[in-house]
Amino acid sequence: MTNVISGALDVVRRLEEAGYEAVLVGGIVRDLLCGFPPADADIASNIPLADAVPLFPAGRLLGPEGMKVLLLPLEQGHCEVFSYSGGSLKDDLSRRDFTVNALALRRTGEVVGSRRSLADVASRVLRFNGPARERLAEDPLRALRLARFAAVLPGFVPVSETAAACRKARPSLQKCAPERVGREIRLGLEGNPRIFLEMVRECGLLDFIFPGMPSREFDFSRLCRILDGLAQEGADIEVRAAALFSLPWGGSSRADDGSSAAEAALTAWKWPDRAALEAAELVRQRRLPLGSPEPERMAALFEARGTHFMDSLFLLSRQFCVGEPHFRRWSENRALYVSMAARALREDVLPTGGEIMNRFSLAPGPFLGKLLAALKLRRLHPGFASKEEAFSFIETLLRNPSSPYLPCRTDK
Template sequence: MTLDIPDYVKLIIERLERKGYEAYLVGGSVRDMLLGKTPTDYDIATSASPDEIESVFYDFKTIDIGKKFGTIIVSQEKRDVEVTTFRREGKYLDGRRPEWVSFSSDVKDDLSRRDFTINAIAYNKTKGILDPFDGREDLKRRIIKTVGNPEERFNEDYLRILRAARFASQLEFTIDESTFQAGKQYSSHIKKVSMERIFNEVYKILLSHIPSYGIRILEKMGALKVILPEIIPAIDFKQRNPHHEMDVYDHILCVLDSVPSVIEIRLAALFHDIGKPHTLTIDEERIGHFYGHDELGADISKEVLKRFKAPNELIEEVYNLVKEHMNHHTKFKEKGLKRLIRRLGEKEVFNLIELQIADIKCSNKEATMDHIIERRNKIKEILEKDEAYDIKQIAINGKDLMELGFEQGPIIGEILEYLLEKVMEKPELNDKEILKRIVLEKYTPSLVK
């Protein structure tokens, strides 16, 4: 069987072979090609030592990213490629790092240390496919299965439990029963893994085609309560409201699957109703209400994402989307929509619309979203007309005001906010001379100096 390898990857393998070394494409790139997918990156394993790799590619830019672990990046114009010496590993003492790493001349040693059979396949044009752990068979069976004893594999690195759920979610595979049971047995140890590594796996699950599939695997394994205990109260929590047909958890997962595969929207979907179990009130007609769940959910999202050490910009975007998601009940006039655009920004205001459409769709079969579609069209119209919704868009600035005689300070910001309100209401006023007249009608420069 021949796999189609890009020229810049083939060049590395062939040069190593010409120098007398073995070299193979390994890991996810082989798996993806066998599944008929185009890999996003390519990793090469070789019998050459790190020093020998650098010597073979003396005329290339090489980057030492972990020489003691055998990894050298060979940099090319098209893309960098990681080249790693075949390795053997000792026992893992901390659930992440091996006691020792030594280099090997046998590719099978290297494949035996990998996590799952579908990632333990090697290929080159000379030898074809090397598959000592029947990874191709597991690809056909659509199964995630560890290389060797699953308890040993998970004890080596507890992150592999999340990786099992992630690969199952991305590939829409099932997890082998013994692998699943071992993941369930050791799921409590995931707390020993760094938050950055955990967030990276959760991130990939959320961006998969059906993210709820991966989340439900984490739930059944017991991993969800370790990494996201805040969502556990939502499971089986009845909403007691005629506008909601699902419990809170099922509704959250429905919304998660229904929004675009954009990380801030997927995270907002995951958190948008997470505050409901804590805000339930029952009225005299025995109907449930969740006043303030949007604000509480926004606060929870911020706490969780800070714990995950997510980027500040992402935290703020998710916070704002969760906080604003209930405003689809608000009847905004044009000025109100402009304020909304200002609060969220042009990109995020449309992300909010996507979240709200999914929220409505997953609430009740009879629910209509015509008002949200109409709102989206109106926002597009505002932006296409380039109507001002922010201070920087009005035709006058602080310098202009100081030329009128106003001193630098809080008064400048006050006047600009006043003018923005006028312009948002009547776009035709957004002219420098008109705005100057409006300013001087309300404010007297000599009185504010």
């Protein structure tokens, strides 16, 4: 916390020394008053951002015209500098989304803001800063941000009329950039995903953001319980996202496992490609740990995706266990995977490419690569007790080049 605050206040000092007014604003002030550790900082100033650029050579000017910010790296985290909305600090605070964000902190230590804002911080209350219709007309994404704040700010609860105002206003998120929508969804899921989904529904946004999501109370409650369980176990954001698409959605066919919908949605929200692909693959493979053990398929998936993916897969699938048979199969498959993970560390039983070439008079090339891949796969299941046993396996492959181990297949 000290590094973020000291770095941000140093930026404020440099702006003041250049003859401008500058203050910390918004979330960082709210978090300091609540005792939450701030990760980054927002700074508002009456400086034109074009004049701020020469003061901070390490900064980057980002955003479209009229919404530009100057992004500055700090020793830990970062801060964003922007010009006052409306031209003054008073105007800027009056246009902020929620009362708890309509606060500023001067370098002198003075907190600037209304009594209502300070009271709402103390009471952990979320309400629009002024008429809800005006705030939502300025930025419809604020309805989704309400759900995100409820999910990530410990103890904060929207007042009843706030969600009701969102439902009544029916803000159109189609006007919002997809990456902004995707960012709010990601942050909401990283917080308390159950609260996030419940608030999204309460604000009347569920069908727009997640069209076709199970809306029957039983299915929706089950999905919330699954996400709650994943959050309690510290699941990565890709696992939480995969859970969203792992129950049948409206309009989906039996052949649709949800993976294509997951990839399409996350890509549309401008999530990183790696996150979208991993979430989609988790959806596609989620039933594997709940079925009868398939060692070859498990080994191929492990070899292709690695330990982190497999741990994520078992974390996801466990939340879908229903009854004793599911838990038993999950346990059997988990034991099988743990055995493979231990064997994967046995480098001593694997011959090198040079040793294989010398032993069997083989030349380098694609076939040698297939042999090495087959060895790695066979090492996982049933495993090798020694390097000589691995050589014996190669002899078997050379006698039977049509073996399923050549080439290594991961598409079962």
